[in-house]
Amino acid sequence: MKPQPSQSSPRRPKKPHPVRPERDVLPPASHFATCPRGLEPLLEAELIAAGAQIVRALPAGVLFMADAAAEMRANLTSRIATRILRKVGFTRYQKEEHIYRAALELPWPSWFGVDKTIAVKVGAQNASLKSLNFITLKIKDAICDRFREETRERPSVDTEAPDVPVYAFFTPDAVTFYLDTSGAPLFKRGFKTEASAASIKENLAAGLLMLSGWEPGTPLLDPMCGAGTILIEAADMALNRAPGRARHFAFEHYRDFDAALWKRIKAEARALEKPLRKLPIFGSDLDRWVVDKARNNLAAAGYADVIELKVSDALELTPPAPVGTLVTNPPYGERLGEAEDLADWYPQLGDWLKKGFSGWDAWIISGDPLLPKLMGLKASRRIPLFNGMIETRFLHYKLIAGSMRPLKPAPSAG
Structure with missing residues (x-):
């Protein structure tokens, strides 16, 4: 039996309210x-x-x-x-x-x-x-x-x-x-199973790739890949796969939902996909446990054999190709005490990029305005973005021989 309306249920006013x-x-x-x-x-x-x-x-x-x-x-x-x-x-x-x-x-x-x-x-x-x-x-x-x-x-x-x-x-x-009409936020693509502590959202990761000018087919490296978010977004872009292909949407619950139209739109998107193949996309992380998370996410997205992953300290990596694009989200000291350690690490990062990645384009997102300056590299672009509530800069470094800022000579004894 259907419940009867409550006697105290409010009713719409008989006369229209002045603000209709x-x-x-x-x-x-x-x-x-x-x-x-x-x-x-x-x-x-x-x-x-x-x-x-x-x-x-x-x-x-x-x-x-x-x-x-x-x-x-x-x-x-x-x-x-x-x-x-x-x-x-x-x-x-x-x-x-x-x-x-x-x-x-x-x-x-x-x-x-x-x-x-x-x-x-x-x-x-x-x-x-x-x-x-x-x-x-x-x-x-x-x-x-x-x-x-x-x-x-x-x-x-x-x-x-x-x-x-x-x-x-x-x-x-x-x-x-x-x-x-979306339901769960659209950055929840529907297949990711693991997240790392410093993961960025999928839509921000996709935005970084687009802003970097990276083109599918160009070697791409994320040396601090975490749970693999940037790598998966890059693979989706390279294979022209719709990011929402594996999920449900709230519009499917509405009375005006046209199931036949939705079926046709999904079929159109699938027809534009490129065949699955090995891609020149590379990722690594120092933490084996984090790399295992990335492997699980790649497998869930269907990219277990598409992207190359390894456990490695970023500063020990060698370029996977003579030229390419590096896009990464390095740590930038959100927790107390981290900034001091990172102040010693960022100069090493800059030295590693300068010495080993000549010919590459490096893009780094950072929420700290000071740490990237310790790299000793001059950013050619600084794009303001927000990572959640954190104001960041997406920094571009065109790596060419001699791009390291020279240190000032020490004063002579005389």
């Missing part, structure tokens, strides 16, 4: 894609390739217009995006009670069934809200109350792995409601 969300609701085909800050131009290019029309780039994301096919294709093929959010509502507000009413007015049951689990997340920028947790609860209540009104049932909440993640973003006087 219908006035400002954006079309369902309007979207916002999030990404690591600094990678917005790369994301724009990917969205255009997926069939979207760019509206505007913002810090850490891109506004765009897309139909169902472009939304699916962006989720499946974007290496840079973190989430693809579909806008479903926008309204101005003056008081917190307006937010509940605005969320209640949205036709949630027309977008997904009561059998789907939900979770609400809230973000804000300069919004004068007393409690984001309270607002989150009120939006959840509004969604459930709307379902009760129409179906006499309410969806269950699953904060860990919801079928339908709902987002609300607040500015000082407005709120935008989104349905997340």
Whole structure:
């Protein structure tokens, strides 16, 4: 027997509230894609390739217009995006009670069934809200109350792995409601089984490779590969494999999901893949346990025999080819006491690159503004990026003979 609606369940006001969300609701085909800050131009290019029309780039994301096919294709093929959010509502507000009413007015049951689990997340920028947790609860209540009104049932909440993640973003006087079409963040490709303590996210790793100008077929080395994230992203790019090929997406839970269209889009992506083969991609790490993690991840991605891995101190490696590209995420002293040890190590790193990798392009990401300067190499480019909340620089060193800065001569005895 279906549960009866509670006698105390709030009802929508008989008279429309002065601020009605219908006035400002954006079309369902309007979207916002999030990404690591600094990678917005790369994301724009990917969205255009997926069939979207760019509206505007913002810090850490891109506004765009897309139909169902472009939304699916962006989720499946974007290496840079973190989430693809579909806008479903926008309204101005003056008081917190307006937010509940605005969320209640949205036709949630027309977008997904009561059998789907939900979770609400809230973000804000300069919004004068007393409690984001309270607002989150009120939006959840509004969604459930709307379902009760129409179906006499309410969806269950699953904060860990919801079928339908709902987002609300607040500015000082407005709120935008989104349905997340991705589900789990897109940097979770669906096959990685292991992570190392200093792993970077897959979308940032892909961004580093794109920014470096590395071309598939050119030898690539990550001498401090950790769990193999950069290596796997490089292999995916070299073989033109869709990063989302092994995972599920939230849009598959929505009422407007077109299974036949989705099947066709996945088939199109598979048809563009290149045959599996040995690639000139090389990785190493000093820690055997970490290298074992990388091997497990490579095997899960189907690259066990594609990429060459070894256990080695980075400073003992020799170049795997006369020329190539080195991209790596070395330690930069996030824990107390590490910086002093690294201050002795970075000059050795610079000496190793200068002496052994003439003809190579080296790219290093660092969250410490001082340590890379100890390498004694002059960076030709410094690209600002964010690794999560850490502000970093992606540094390019064109390694040619004599690129080490000469040391000042000691004063003579006379």
